Amino acid sequence: MSDLIIVGAGPAGLSAATIAADYGLSVTVIDEFPEPGGRMLGQFHEERGHWWVGKQIADELIEKNRAQGVSIRCGVSVYGMLKVDDMWEVSTSHGAMLAPRVLLATGAAEIPMPTNGWTLPGVMSIGAAQVMTNVHYVKPGKRGLIIGVNVLAMAIARELSVSGVSLAGIVLPPAGPFAGKAALPKENLQLLMGLSHLAPSPFLRLGGKIAKKLGMAGIVSSLFPRGGIKLWDIPLKLRTTAVSINGTDRVESVTLADVNGQGEIITGSEREEAVDFVALAGGLYPLAELASVAGCPFIYTPELGGHLPLHSERMQTPVQGLYVAGNITGVESALVAMAQGRLAAASICSDAGVFGHEGDSKVADAVDEVHRVRASALIQFHPGIPEARRQIYRMWQETFEAGV
Known part of the structure; x- marks a missing residue:
């Protein structure tokens, strides 16, 4: 006792x-x-x-x-x-x-975040990618994609990058009941404005603080470049969503698409991103x-x-x-x-x-x-x-x- x-x-x-x-x-x-x-x-x-x-x-x-x-x-x-x-x-x-x-x-x-194709080998939670890399010293793959924009994703993406893991980018989850507001560009930009103190450059930190004070999330999200911006060395794409994870016996690619301010897919913008692992960041x-x-x-x-x-x-x-x-x-x-x-x-x-x-x-x-x-x-x-x-x-x- x-x-x-x-x-x-x-x-x-x-x-x-x-x-x-x-x-x-x-x-x-x-x-x-x-x-x-x-x-x-x-x-x-x-x-x-x-x-x-x-x-x-x-x-x-x-x-x-x-x-x-x-x-x-x-x-x-x-x-x-x-x-x-x-x-x-x-x-x-x-x-x-x-x-x-x-x-x-x-x-x-x-929080699990179901996505089309998420049962394929090579799909894991962002925390699993963290444990594989930083605890067991095994890279989760040669090139990966993070689906989900939140503090957990930002923090672990930085760790993976420092540990030498190649990331094609961080994109939004597909719109639906599981993702909710997490699939909306404006909501995610509002979150990032609250993290402006973590930005990798003084310019981004200052810009994030000003935009937050002026309540400019909606305006800035509409102007956010479709190709994204580099967060450290990782492309952060707030106007891109993951439509599906593809592969036969393992992850081979992710179908991406551009979205408008309401998170709706822009017809004709679909394309394939070759990756061999996907990390889901649901919070x-x-x-x-x-x-x-x-x-x-x-x-x-x-x-x-x-x-x-x-x-x-x-x-x-x-x-x-x-x-x-x-x-x-x-x-x-x-x-x-x-x-x-x-x-x-x-x-x-x-x-x-x-x-x-x-x-x-x-x-x-x-x-x-x-x-x-x-x-x-x-x-x-x-x-x-x-x-x-x-x-x-x-x-x-x-x-x-x-x-x-």
Whole structure:
């Protein structure tokens, strides 16, 4: 039996474990993957003049955890959770585990994006391409195409390019119920304007900021060149859609077509692009099934990726002894997830009486750190995250803190 079970050995879970163990709690971290680190193992990006390399951060956290006596158990799947008196019984593929407190740091999962031909060998999610390239050091193919324009696609496209993977470009998904607004040039340009700080040149950064302030997404999208623009060295084509993925036994090409401002295909613009792999980028959603199994109520917050467990700013859920941190609370960057993990650990230690009279002060400091990290985070998966967070915490105060 442990004082704390953490489900998920990614940035939030490992960060929480180091803090909780440092204050004397016995901690067990479990994860279904073969090794700890989560998606950090395949992530890297430029962070204000230097490269942030997720594997290095993960290795440091893992080393700290093991030095502090944290038990990290990988290859263990959780399929059930039950509160028995004051203890949580966590059902796993390796038997039941007991603890008075559980932290769910299960992260996020990719949203599937069906496209004609997506069952061919060589079609994968953008995250799979990332793992193949940056974790297993195997190129997904000789030349690929990314379908879907979002923050995840932009970030991983940059990683693939740096790793030497050739990309024919990034194009829009085909219009339909699965893609929704993601198939519209104007919507995607609005998203990119929100990412102007990540642009590869000062000119593009300035232009993106000006266009955003003037609300010029519709005008600019109509003027966007049909051939696209180079994002780093990757053609970004906001007026081109993928009609179908083609091949007999594997991916051989993608049929592309130009679209108008409403995402409608322009007749006669169809052509073939020879590629041997396709990466589908549908975005991310909170991986929160275990919170539902544990009896936690949910709320729908599109700015944070969809349905997520209701929680307080202290990372508490309405279910006593159950806490959440990281992308299960809403999709953000790994740096925010790490800060949330440290906050969750502070909250857990405070509730366990470890801090004595200093509990509220230490939790408040951890809350402030999350605010600072979020405000300075370069990667924002959705617009409106700070206000969405405030709405969630107001809802918590108006219901559970008021005794409703």
